[in-house]
Structures are given as structure tokens and as C-alpha cells.
Amino acid sequence: MSGIYIHVPYCKRKCDYCDFYSVVTSEGKAGFATLVEKELILRGDYLPDREIETIYFGGGTPSMLESAQITDIIGAIAKRYTVSKNPEITLEANPDDISEELLKGFRSSGVNRLSIGVQSFSNLDLKRLGRRHNALQAIKAVSLAYKLGFDNISIDLIYGLPYSNSAIWKENLLQAFDLPVNHLSCYHLIYEEGTPLDLKVAKGLVKPVSEDQSVEQFQLLQELSSMNGFIHYEISNLAKEGYFSRHNTSYWKQIPYLGLGPSAHSYNGTSRDWNPKSISKWQKSIENETISAEKEVLTSQNKLNDYLITSLRTVWGADINLISQDFGSDNAKQFLHTAEKYIKQGVIEQRDSIFRILPKFFFTSDGIISDFLAV
Numbered sequence: 001m002s003g004i005y006i007h008v009p010y011c012k013r014k015c016d017y018c019d020f021y022s023v024v025t026s027e028g029k030a031g032f033a034t035l036v037e038k039e040l041i042l043r044g045d046y047l048p049d050r051e052i053e054t055i056y057f058g059g060g061t062p063s064m065l066e067s068a069q070i071t072d073i074i075g076a077i078a079k080r081y082t083v084s085k086n087p088e089i090t091l092e093a094n095p096d097d098i099s100e101e102l103l104k105g106f107r108s109s110g111v112n113r114l115s116i117g118v119q120s121f122s123n124l125d126l127k128r129l130g131r132r133h134n135a136l137q138a139i140k141a142v143s144l145a146y147k148l149g150f151d152n153i154s155i156d157l158i159y160g161l162p163y164s165n166s167a168i169w170k171e172n173l174l175q176a177f178d179l180p181v182n183h184l185s186c187y188h189l190i191y192e193e194g195t196p197l198d199l200k201v202a203k204g205l206v207k208p209v210s211e212d213q214s215v216e217q218f219q220l221l222q223e224l225s226s227m228n229g230f231i232h233y234e235i236s237n238l239a240k241e242g243y244f245s246r247h248n249t250s251y252w253k254q255i256p257y258l259g260l261g262p263s264a265h266s267y268n269g270t271s272r273d274w275n276p277k278s279i280s281k282w283q284k285s286i287e288n289e290t291i292s293a294e295k296e297v298l299t300s301q302n303k304l305n306d307y308l309i310t311s312l313r314t315v316w317g318a319d320i321n322l323i324s325q326d327f328g329s330d331n332a333k334q335f336l337h338t339a340e341k342y343i344k345q346g347v348i349e350q351r352d353s354i355f356r357i358l359p360k361f362f363f364t365s366d367g368i369i370s371d372f373l374a375v
């Protein structure tokens with residue numbers, strides 16, 4: 001089983017905090033689906049198997065494509081791979097793009113999961129983040145999607161915002177639980193280098209929240225989501241039973257995926273590849289029938305570290321039997337030695353061969369995980 005990711009590199013305007021690759025022009029947009037199909041053919045032997053379980057349209061802003069383009073891309077995949085009987089097909093949508101016509105088109109093209117970029121239900125937050133929608137548009141977008149038959153809806157929210165506070169964050173969460181949403185992706189704000197928001201911090205115009213406030217907001221997220229029946233299954237992801245993101249989960253479980261489009265990453269069990277962050281370079285290489293992706297062949301140590309970084313951020317944890325079998329007894333011993341310290345502190349729990357960081361310590365998991373990494 002494998003997944004396919006399509007990066008749609010267009011935005012109507014860049015948000016102040018975001019450094020995902022996208023352009024605000026329509027360079028190559030009309031022919032985007034055709035180029036993706038050509039790349040799919042060029043990379044025909046990349047994946048180790050032919051069965052596709054998940055397809056994910058991410059961005060940028062996939063909801064800026066016409067539904068006919070989404071239909072063409074899904075059709076092109078189905079022509080060359082066996083798409084499983086019950087695939088998960090996700091599309092990221094911005095609230096202000098959403099209309100009845102567009103959603104109906106996406107549904108009939110096969111999209112069965114929407115990830116809506118709400119970010120906040122506070123109009124002040126949205127304005128300060130440089131978003132182009134308001135809270136009411138976000139609420140209407142979710143409700144309309146549900147009304148039109150999307151029963152697998154996720155929303156993105158950002159906490160730890162500089163101008164915000166725990167009371168606003170709590171209101172955001174309560175509003176989310178009031179909507180027909182069964183998955184939440186909640187990210188702590190990252191000041192990505194060189195973004196307008198980062199530059200404002202450097203100039204002293206914006207003051208990041210304190211560590212204490214960040215922790216408080218994380219705890220609010222855990223308490224309220226658990227009270228509302230959500231399971232915190234990965235550091236930034238929470239869902240009702242049966243609605244975990246299958247595509248993202250496959251990244252954390254080392255399942256191969258092929259990434260198409262500028263800046264898309266791929267993984268096939270032996271290497272990681274990444275496409276150029278440039279529409280023109282990507283387009284030119286496809287037209288010349290060459291592959292523009294750069295490649296890193298993974299060593300056993302890379303693979304072990306990838307496994308630890310991804311598995312320890314989830315409720316499924318790391319399996320000592322797998323570490324011993326795939327990476328040898330010395331690595332297993334080293335893992336157990338480090339784990340012992342955290343078990344004594346009550347941070348890691350062991351059940352049979354599985355070791356997992358308790359969700360209440362997810363917020364500090366980066367520091368814990370770095371202790372486990374092989375150097």
C-alpha cells in the first residue's frame with residue numbers, strides 16, 4: 001500500500017507566517033493537471049507497489065484549482081495504479097474559496113475528506129495573520145461542506161499566536177467542537193525564517209508568547225478535546241475514533257508515498273526525494289522528460305532516526321521488537337537505556353514491546369526524542 005501527495009503551489013495571497021512553497025501568480029496553473037499526469041508517468045516505477053490507499057492534495061491552495069483538474073489528476077492515478085476500494089482522498093481548502101458548485105465538483109471527482117484552513121475563529125487573529133477570510137466564512141464553509149455530504153472534515157487551527165491569549169484559544173476550540181468536524185490539526189505557531197511575521201519579531205513589532213502561555217494553550221487543547229471525544233493521536237493531530245488521517249498516519253508509519261508537483265517530497269523505503277521549489281524548473285524538467293527531484297539514499301541510521309522521530313510523536317509509540325529486528329541489538333539496548341530514564345520520570349509508558357510518550361508530554365516531545373536519536 002502506498003500514498004500519493006500532490007502539491008498545488010498557488011495562493012491568492014501569502015499569509016504572514018507561512019513558508020510553504022507557493023506563488024501568487026497563475027504561472028502554469030491552466031496546465032497544472034497535465035503536468036502532474038506527465039510527472040506521474042515519468043515516476044512510474046518509483047513506488048514499490050501499485051496499490052494506492054490515500055491521495056492528498058496539499059498546498060499552497062488546492063481549492064484554487066477547478067474541480068475538473070482534480071478529476072483529471074485522480075483519473076490519471078486510477079489509470080496507472082490500483083486505487084484501493086475505500087481510498088481516503090483529501091483536499092486542503094481555504095474557507096473563502098468554498099462554494100456549493102466547487103464542493104459538488106470536488107465530491108464528484110472522488111474527494112471524500114476536506115481539510116479546511118480555518119486557523120482561528122477570531123477576526124482579529126485572522127486579520128493579523130494576513131488571512132483572506134473571516135470567522136463567519138469559516139463557519140459557513142464547514143457547515144456547507146457537511147450539508148453537501150462531506151462527513152470527514154478536518155480543520156486547521158494555530159495556537160500560541162502572539163496577539164492572542166488562552167481565553168481566545170478556548171473560544172476557538174469551543175467553536176470548533178460546535179461544528180460538524182471530526183478531525184483537528186492544531187499547530188503551535190512557528191516563526192519561519194524570513195517570513196513577514198518573523199521579520200516583525202526581529203524588529204520588535206511582535207512579541208512571541210511565553211513558554212508558559214504556550215503550555216497552557218496546549219493543555220487547554222488536550223482537556224477540551226478529550227471532553228469532546230477527540231483522541232490526541234499525534235502531537236498536532238486529534239480526531240474522533242475512526243477519523244484519524246490515514247494519509248498522514250502513513251507518513252508516521254514509514255509507508256511509501258510519491259509526491260508530485262513543485263517542492264513535493266517522496267519516500268519509497270530506500271530514499272527520500274524532493275522536487276525543486278520552482279514551478280518553472282519543475283515544468284521544464286517534465287517537458288524534457290527528466291526527473292528534477294534531488295535524492296538522499298537513506299542509511300540504516302537515517303531510517304532508525306526517522307522511525308524514532310515519527311513513531312514517538314504518536315500514540316502508537318515505538319516498538320522495541322521492530323528496532324531490534326530491523327536495526328540490531330546494540331540499537332535496541334541503547335533505546336532501552338534511554339527509555340528507562342523517562343519511564344522512571346513517568347514521561348514514557350511501556351506496554352509489552354511498545355514504548356510511548358504520554359500525550360500530556362507531547363508538547364516537549366522534541367527534546368525527549370532528540371535524546372533517543374542515533375548520531
Ligand SMILES: C[S@@+](CC[C@H](N)C(=O)[O-])C[C@H]1O[C@@H](n2cnc3c(N)ncnc32)[C@H](O)[C@@H]1O
Binds near residue numbers: 017018058157158189
Ligand atoms: C500548507 S498550509 C495549506 C492550507 C491552506 N492553504 C490554508 O492556508 O488554509 C497547511 C497548514 O499549515 C499550518 N501552518 C502553515 N504555516 C505555519 C506556521 N508558520 N506555524 C504553524 N502552522 C503553520 C496552517 O495551519 C495551515 O493551514
Ligand code: SF4
Binds near residue numbers: 010011014022060
Ligand atoms: S497558509 Fe495556506 S493560504 Fe496562507 S500562504 Fe500558506 S499555503 Fe497559502
